[in-house]
Amino acid sequence: MKKSILALSALCLVAFTSCKEDATSKINSSNVAAAAERDATAGDFPVISFTETEHDFGTIVNGTPVETKFSYTNTGKTPLVVSNIKSTCGCTVPSDWNRNPLAPGxxxxxxxxxxxxxxxxxxxxxTLTTNTEKGSEIVKIKAFVQPDPNAPDKKAGTTSINPVSK
Structure with a gap:
């Protein structure tokens, strides 16, 4: 038993000491530089800045379609991507946005x-789905909608009350 433990110990000693090559000699310096650059920019997110985040159409007549444009700038250090824009209902339709990456500035x-x-x-x-730190950005529209003065008046319903007989 002592001989087998001694042999196993000698084998382990040879195995652990035979690999004397320095691990730093295996590192490719160009990979280190690329990884350092990647890690330095990993925390940088694009920043989206709007000229206005809420547009007020003022007072409009019911059924009058209106539209506006929202302008934005990438004020961050990395490319900005707006992958989707959607509204809270079908009465508001966003369109014509740039799906390509937007360079800083x-x-x-x-x-x-x-x-x-x-x-x-x-x-x-x-709601804009973006690659900013929050992942989405929100802009709003508002209007005061007045009834259409040319719309036909709706008549109130009529009911008849039957007297209760005794």
Whole structure:
């Protein structure tokens, strides 16, 4: 038993000491530089800056379609990507946005069309899916919708009350 333990110990000693080659000689310096650059920019996110985050159409007549453009700039250090834009309902339709990466300092815009339907104060949110740190950005539109003066009046319903007989 002592001989087998001694033999196993000698084998382990030879195995652990036979690999004397320095591990640093195997490192490729160009890979180290590329990894350092990648790690330095890993925390940098693009930053989206809007000229306005809320557009007020003011007072409009019910059913009057309106539209506006939202302009934005990439004020970050890495390319900005807007992968999707959607609204809270079908009455508000975003369109014409740039799906290509936006370099730092570059600007773009998108259009938002609102069908003008509603009553009183109406507010809608438009969500942009982006590669910013938050992952999404929100802009809003609002309008005060007045009834159409040319719309036909709706008559109130009529009911008859039957007297209770005794």
């Amino acid at each position: 570059e600007s773009a815009e998108f259009t938002v069309k609102f069908n003008g339907k509603g009553a009183n104060q109406v507010q809608k949110s438009i």
